[in-house]
Amino acid sequence: MQTPTPHIVEVAIPLPLEGSFHYVMPAHLSPLSLPGKRVLVPFGRRKVTGYLLGDAEPAAGELREILDILDEEPLFTPAELEFYRWIAGYYLHPLGEVIKMALPAGINVVSRYRCETAEDGTPVLREFLAGGKRVRTERIFAPVDGAEGRPRGKGLEILEYLREIGECSAAELRKRFGNCAPQLQRLVALDCARFTEREVYRDPFRAQSYEHDAPLALNQSQAAAFERLKEALSCGVFSPFLLHGVTGSGKTEVYLQTISEALRAGRSALVLVPEIALTPQLVGRFKRRFDCGIAVLHSGLSDGERYDEWRRIRRGEASIVIGARSALFAPLERVGVIVVDEEHEGSYKQSEGVRYNARDLALVRGKFAQAVVILGSATPLVTSYHAAMNGRLQYLHLPERVRELPMPETVMLDARGQKGETFLKPLVDAMWENLDAGGQTLLFLNRRGFATYLVCESCGHVLRCPNCAVTLTYHRIKGRHVCHYCDYSIVAPAVCPHCKEGAITLLGRGTERVEEQVQQLLPEARVSRMDRDTTKGKGGHARVLKELEDGSVDILIGTQMIAKGHDFPGVTLVGVLSADASLNLPDFRSAERTFQLVTQVMGRAGRGDKPGRVLVQTLAPEHYALTYAVAHDYEGFYREEIAFREDVGYPPFAHLASLTFSSVAAGQGEASSEEAALLLGKIKRECRLRVEILGPVTAPLGKVRGRFRWQILLKGRERAELHRLLRHFRTGFSHPSTVRLTVDVDPVEML
Ligand code: ADP
Ligand code: ZN
Numbered sequence: 001m002q003t004p005t006p007h008i009v010e011v012a013i014p015l016p017l018e019g020s021f022h023y024v025m026p027a028h029l030s031p032l033s034l035p036g037k038r039v040l041v042p043f044g045r046r047k048v049t050g051y052l053l054g055d056a057e058p059a060a061g062e063l064r065e066i067l068d069i070l071d072e073e074p075l076f077t078p079a080e081l082e083f084y085r086w087i088a089g090y091y092l093h094p095l096g097e098v099i100k101m102a103l104p105a106g107i108n109v110v111s112r113y114r115c116e117t118a119e120d121g122t123p124v125l126r127e128f129l130a131g132g133k134r135v136r137t138e139r140i141f142a143p144v145d146g147a148e149g150r151p152r153g154k155g156l157e158i159l160e161y162l163r164e165i166g167e168c169s170a171a172e173l174r175k176r177f178g179n180c181a182p183q184l185q186r187l188v189a190l191d192c193a194r195f196t197e198r199e200v201y202r203d204p205f206r207a208q209s210y211e212h213d214a215p216l217a218l219n220q221s222q223a224a225a226f227e228r229l230k231e232a233l234s235c236g237v238f239s240p241f242l243l244h245g246v247t248g249s250g251k252t253e254v255y256l257q258t259i260s261e262a263l264r265a266g267r268s269a270l271v272l273v274p275e276i277a278l279t280p281q282l283v284g285r286f287k288r289r290f291d292c293g294i295a296v297l298h299s300g301l302s303d304g305e306r307y308d309e310w311r312r313i314r315r316g317e318a319s320i321v322i323g324a325r326s327a328l329f330a331p332l333e334r335v336g337v338i339v340v341d342e343e344h345e346g347s348y349k350q351s352e353g354v355r356y357n358a359r360d361l362a363l364v365r366g367k368f369a370q371a372v373v374i375l376g377s378a379t380p381l382v383t384s385y386h387a388a389m390n391g392r393l394q395y396l397h398l399p400e401r402v403r404e405l406p407m408p409e410t411v412m413l414d415a416r417g418q419k420g421e422t423f424l425k426p427l428v429d430a431m432w433e434n435l436d437a438g439g440q441t442l443l444f445l446n447r448r449g450f451a452t453y454l455v456c457e458s459c460g461h462v463l464r465c466p467n468c469a470v471t472l473t474y475h476r477i478k479g480r481h482v483c484h485y486c487d488y489s490i491v492a493p494a495v496c497p498h499c500k501e502g503a504i505t506l507l508g509r510g511t512e513r514v515e516e517q518v519q520q521l522l523p524e525a526r527v528s529r530m531d532r533d534t535t536k537g538k539g540g541h542a543r544v545l546k547e548l549e550d551g552s553v554d555i556l557i558g559t560q561m562i563a564k565g566h567d568f569p570g571v572t573l574v575g576v577l578s579a580d581a582s583l584n585l586p587d588f589r590s591a592e593r594t595f596q597l598v599t600q601v602m603g604r605a606g607r608g609d610k611p612g613r614v615l616v617q618t619l620a621p622e623h624y625a626l627t628y629a630v631a632h633d634y635e636g637f638y639r640e641e642i643a644f645r646e647d648v649g650y651p652p653f654a655h656l657a658s659l660t661f662s663s664v665a666a667g668q669g670e671a672s673s674e675e676a677a678l679l680l681g682k683i684k685r686e687c688r689l690r691v692e693i694l695g696p697v698t699a700p701l702g703k704v705r706g707r708f709r710w711q712i713l714l715k716g717r718e719r720a721e722l723h724r725l726l727r728h729f730r731t732g733f734s735h736p737s738t739v740r741l742t743v744d745v746d747p748v749e750m751l
Helices: 076-092 097-100 153-165 172-177 181-190 220-234 253-265 280-289 303-314 323-329 358-369 382-389 423-434 514-521 541-548 578-585 590-602 622-632 634-648 666-687 719-732
Strands: 007-012 022-023 039-044 044-053 109-115 123-131 137-143 193-199 239-245 270-272 295-296 320-322 333-340 374-376 394-398 408-416 440-444 454-456 473-475 480-482 503-505 527-530 553-556 572-575 613-619 655-663 692-704 709-714 741-747
Touching: 007 039, 007 097, 022 039, 044 097, 076 097, 076 358, 097 323, 109 137, 137 153, 137 172, 153 172, 153 181, 153 193, 153 323, 172 181, 172 572, 181 193, 220 239, 220 253, 220 374, 220 394, 239 253, 239 333, 239 382, 253 270, 253 280, 253 333, 253 374, 253 382, 253 394, 270 358, 280 295, 280 320, 295 303, 323 358, 333 358, 333 423, 358 374, 358 622, 374 514, 382 394, 382 634, 394 514, 408 423, 408 622, 423 440, 423 514, 423 572, 423 613, 454 473, 454 527, 514 553, 514 578, 541 553, 572 590, 578 590, 590 613, 590 622, 613 655, 655 666, 655 719, 666 692, 666 719, 666 741, 709 719
Parallel strands: 239 374, 239 394, 270 320, 270 333, 295 320, 333 374, 408 613, 440 553, 440 572, 527 553, 572 613
Antiparallel strands: 007 022, 007 044, 039 044, 044 109, 109 123, 137 193, 454 503, 473 480, 655 709, 655 741, 692 709
16 A cells, blocks of 8 residues: 655745744645645744745655644635745745734734642653633523523513513623623523623724715815825726825815725725824724724724724725734735825834834835825925836825915024023013913924934034945943944044034933923922833823813923824924934934924914914024925925936935844843854855945944844845845854844934
């Protein structure tokens, strides 16, 4: 007799290991084997959850057996697997980890060990399986016809109720009759009632009902944009758009109507927004407009709630998904429209694990799905605008606000030569005036970044790297100011090299004391603060906003949080205190970030019926990021910024990747990074790749959570060449297990 050929399968395992693994599928599980299901497999001395990718060719060598198949239905489709493979390839990340990240958290089973006492009293380690998320069920009770049992008292009442209404969940019965578990048990024992288990969803938004609203009659620019979107939808091919429009120009209305069009054609829609903009108001707008199922994915969901939303989507019970970054992986099928609102937001980039950018991947997913992708923003990324100018994105413009609101009057205050005063006199005067007039004031503090930087007290000149044009970062250990892109460094000069007279100081002061200072300056004002500390915990955010809304606060001091997503109708004065802090981050995007930020903050003034004023206090009143922001001139800013990017060779004129090496012992990461740089240089020469290799250098955040960090920055003119270098490097490079290496393709934050 011949032995049958074994059934070999390919499995991806969510561990930081390259490649996939082969196992034997035992005969009794073989009929259930389908790609997309999870399997329990032996791995080393453990048992772990893996993902079935498909069948594989029999190969030589001993293979271990699959222990179990964990799902009845596949968790992902072949098309989704293609998408995951693309992500794994692009971000150079193991496929198993990509799949794990894309699926709801907490569903995998892994083995753990527990210390137990053996019969002879010696301690032993016992393996057990942990994890795996449960589906929540509830019991539904129904009466049994013609039952002979005779319950009494409360039991009889319950039975009569059940006969009256047919069936009822245990939870409902409990609400009506109080604790009635014993009576129900008795009814079942008497054969008077029976129950079934029914699956329920943990519904975070509960049954809130919304009044229906109708589409608005579009204005001219909205209608023009909508026509083109509709046209693209009807073609049914991948069509990427940039929708450029100031806040209040009616972008959301265009999204809504485009989505409506897609639904009519039997397709679904995915809407990505930054976490901070994912408010009940926004969700309400969608729920009022659409009758179909809407799933909402945000960071406030428990793992269980998220899992339930995910299952609803998987089963086709929701045709619209609204969510932050990770909603990109929602298992929607037949996607017709993908919206990325506020596409310029850095928060679309995942900063650990698989370092994907949801804004970029929205385009990739849209391509796979032949969908319309709309990137919306008031301040598009320079790279997006450049793509639109070159025809790679179709450009849609909404130049005006729907309701004629006057643009706020904006004044720049020159803080040079003021010896680092927190508040310049005109700002203090304006705060007084506004307080007297009963208006509210918003003070925006730019607390981004840790960085301290060198600046001239008298002319405001900031010391930058002559090669890379980013600010220099002070390294205490070296006692020098270092460029963290190329390692150029200097000792702080005594006088300004620019004006030759001002003293150089280290700026980047703490801002915690600002609230105190405001209170001292304006003792009568009611002052409140909104930042990460004061909004900790559930509802903290809403509480501060409520104070502002009901007028119990005169002056609100806030960080990045107040810049986005909120309407403050009572605010008539906005003060920007430290525009410079983000301008001088050691990052080539610092001008772009500052322009976006200041534009956003300015948009907070005068959104009610009173016109607003904005005062921007800065050491760099001539910097183009500020002058164009204040003049509401996006195109002007774009022209300067794109010229700078081209000059120095930054995106969109180059593609970047950063490699970070970290270790607890200082020397190890450094040694590894130096070996890496040598290998990269060798590959570059052998393959003749046009990629610049910068570093290794100490990372700007030189030590994080006890680990020393080194960075190498790669800059390639051609994306394909950069990826070739990275792939060769990945296969050829090995480092000690004490060193951690992370590869970040298209890094956003390079700290
Ligand atoms: P954005 O998303 O660009 O900030 P919205 O779509 O939220 O703009 O529109 C701003 C406000 O104007 C909303 O209150 C919206 O209901 C209203 N609006 C939008 N389009 C129209 C329109 N065509 N006619 C009347 N009101 C509109
Ligand atoms: Zn440099």
